[in-house]
Structure formats: C-alpha cells, structure tokens
Amino acid sequence: MTFSERLFRNVQPIWNQNYHHPFVQGIGKGTLSTEFFKEYMKQDYVYLIQYARLYAIGVQKANSLEAMTHFSQLLHNILHFEMNVHREYAKRFGVTEKELEQTKPTPNNLAYTSYMLNVAQNGTLAELISCLLPCAWDYWEIGKLLKKQYGHELESNPYKTWIETYSSDEFGAIAQWLIKLLDEITEGKPEEELVNLEQHFQTTSKYEYLFWEMLYRGQDWPL
C-alpha cells in the first residue's frame, strides 16, 4: 500500500463527516441560503490568499525543477482561476472585491491557515504537502460526490459553478500531482516520520470540517 492509500483509508471517518455536513449538502442541493454562501465566499477568499503562500513555499522547498515549475503553476492558477470563481460569485451577490479582500478571518479560519503556514515555513517539503493535501483532495472528493448525487438537477442550482469547478478533472489533477509527489518523497521513510506526516494530514482534514462548522454556526470573534 502506498503512503497516500494509507492516508486516504485512515481519514475516511473525518472526510465522511465533511461530505455529510449540512452546509456541504446545502450546496449540493442548491438550498443553502445566499447569505450563508456569501459569507463562505468571503471567508474562503482570505483563506485562499494564505493558501497561495503555501504554494510559494512549495516553489522554495521543491526538490526538483519540475516540482518547482509545477508549484509555480499552481500558485498562478489559484490566484487567477480558483479565486476568480469567488470573485464572480461575490459580484453576483453584490459583494465587492475590496470587501472580499478585507474580510477578517474567523478564529477557525485563522487557526487553520496559521497551522499550515507554520508547518510550511518550519518543516520539510513532505510536511508541507501533508498539510495542504486534504484541502485539494477532500474538495475534489466532495465535488465528485455532490455531482453524482445531485448532478441531475444541477442546471437550477445556483452553486453549479462551484460543483463543476471542484469536481472537474483539472482540480483532480492538482490532488493527483500532490499525491504522486508525496508518495515519491516518502518512499522508504521510517515509520516515525510517516506518523508525523499523517498527523498533519489528519489535523488539516479536521480543520476542513471545522471550516464548514464555523460557517454553519456563524462563528465570529467575541469582541
């Protein structure tokens, strides 16, 4: 079994919770209120700004020119394409780009990105990938599952673009490339190191769940 197969198998209890989360299901059915989705776009926008920095650190820590080039491509794509989905939705819902950019991250959002940035800056390339992979992989799985479950009524779903984006082969290819690289660089590594990497993978998977929770519960700072 490859390391990524082990990660995938062990993370299922967490990812299942993500998939069944009422916020995610609301996107799939198209019944999630505009107000909720608007808040999600705002929080996710500032999340992606921080996430993009992880790819920049990937450029810095890459173990080959090929990996370096790929990380820089991912950095470009997130800034120009994925964040554009957010900008388009925001425009549709009357949120300006400035408003998006100036969103204050909630406690969970800030904790999630701070955790990844800390590991990325102080850890190895394998640690960096273990942290950022659940985000790319789990969303692809969610996108595919929602498309399978609700694909027949997608035309009338206001969140169609979101579902189409994350279930697409292009997004799948991002996760697949990260998986391949992680499997390559962890081959033959001692169990102790793999346990540490799996810990990062599990932690950021739990943060993915907490991201949906914070949106659903309207988490904010107390003061």
Ligand SMILES: Cc1ncc(C[n+]2csc(CCO)c2C)c(N)n1
């Ligand atoms: C909280 C949160 N988690 C995951 C994603 C999805 N996502 C973010 S970056 C990326 C890979 C892009 O190269 C993917 C799939 C999101 N938007 N928001």
